[in-house]
Amino acid sequence: MLRNVAAGDLSPDAALEKLKYFAYEPVEDFARVDHHRALRTGFPEVIWGLDKTPEQIIKIFQAMSAYPCVMATRIAPEVYAQLQQHLELHYYEQAQICATTTLPSVPRYPGQIGIITAGTADLPVAEEAAVTANLCGFKVQRLWDVGVAGIHRLLNNRDIIAQSQVLIVVAGMEGALGSVVTGLADVPVIAVPTSVGYGASFNGLAPLLTMLNSCATGMGVVNIDNGFGAAMLAGQILRTGEKLKDLQLSEPN
Template sequence: MDVDFLKNILEGVKMGNIEIEDALKELKILPFEDLGYAKIDHHRSIRNGYPEVIYCEGKTDEHILGIIEKMSQKNCNILGTRVKKETYEKIKKIYPNCKYEELGRIIKIQNKPIENIGKGNIVVVTGGTSDIPVAEEAYHTAHFLGNNVKKLYDVGVAGIHRLLNNKELLFDARVIIAVAGMEGALASVVGGLVDVPVIAVPTSVGYGANFNGLSALLTMLNSCASGISVVNIDNGFGAGYLASMINKL
């Protein structure tokens, strides 16, 4: 549900095309619709500018399908994260317009045109190839929320000339998402080159002392470069969402 949906209801009542009782049936599910196992926040796009996103990990396929059904009834564009391919196959049978981004484990159901709300480019940068799945989650999240998004993968500090050879892409960005595991130094390097916000995403990529991403997280939190914010380990979605909020300001 979005602002246009509410405007259409109010306009319909004003013009006499919608009965007051019918309008009340639609409005009474605000601010959420209780399915028993989930409370769908139909009001979120009005408050935050984006509809609720379905975090699918840990949910049953039946629950995911139930949430999608209710959101589709409101003509929402639907984004789901951490989706297993087997779950996508079940969704695809019911919603043929469902798209699956396998690397990022993202499903997208576009029920209406996506408005480009971004003021500039978001650039997603990775330290290595192993960081790409998390980067893809960030990329597709930001793109689905209405932004121009560009990729710059495998340009970590072990071969920093790869990053410097693409500095024009960095300088043209309005927001940068830096995704890296191991020691997580990429965000500091990027932050020292640009005059725009850098969102650092630590990944769980690395050997034993990486502690499943903790070393990269601590490096990013302790960065000496200014203008860096840090999301949780492997949280590509959070980075893409935050970048979109910044880019539409």
């Protein structure tokens, strides 16, 4: 393929399209690292730490060592203690994320992701979203503990809603905050139900159903406790906005 490109028989763009689905690397008999995911989707593969052994996580990190930033989610403190004996990692305990780099001081992409929580107990899921977005190169603005039980706390911070291009709303219990924020915002809202609550919250099922049944338009919903997925979706929304801007600038008047 490279010889065909060099000879002019295949364009670089056509070769890139073929390479997007070309390679993965087996890691013993338990994993296949998808090295070309960043080419296809814009973001590299991320290691799901839960239910993997520390030894498996270490070997996957080593297989991905050439990447500028490799991250793993759902890493408990005791697992990180074992990983750091073999790898040089940075750990974000509340988010339960470890990565080969620190959080960038300057965002790689324009735009801001606003992340809002209903309560302090929602912070682990919200921090998973925030750290994921930061490591992927996005600016994040946090607004914690502004749930509907004291709605004035949210209304007093409407500037964060106004300044953000995408919003992530993290809420447990009955999950009403997503609808409230969506009713105030003119940007996409990604609602994340959490398993925080008791009784009829059913470990996050109640807020999930509340968010899915919302009458506020412009809100999408990810799965229970899925802060990582919300951050990746928010990032794709911002990147798509940039693509549309570039397309508009390239089109003739």
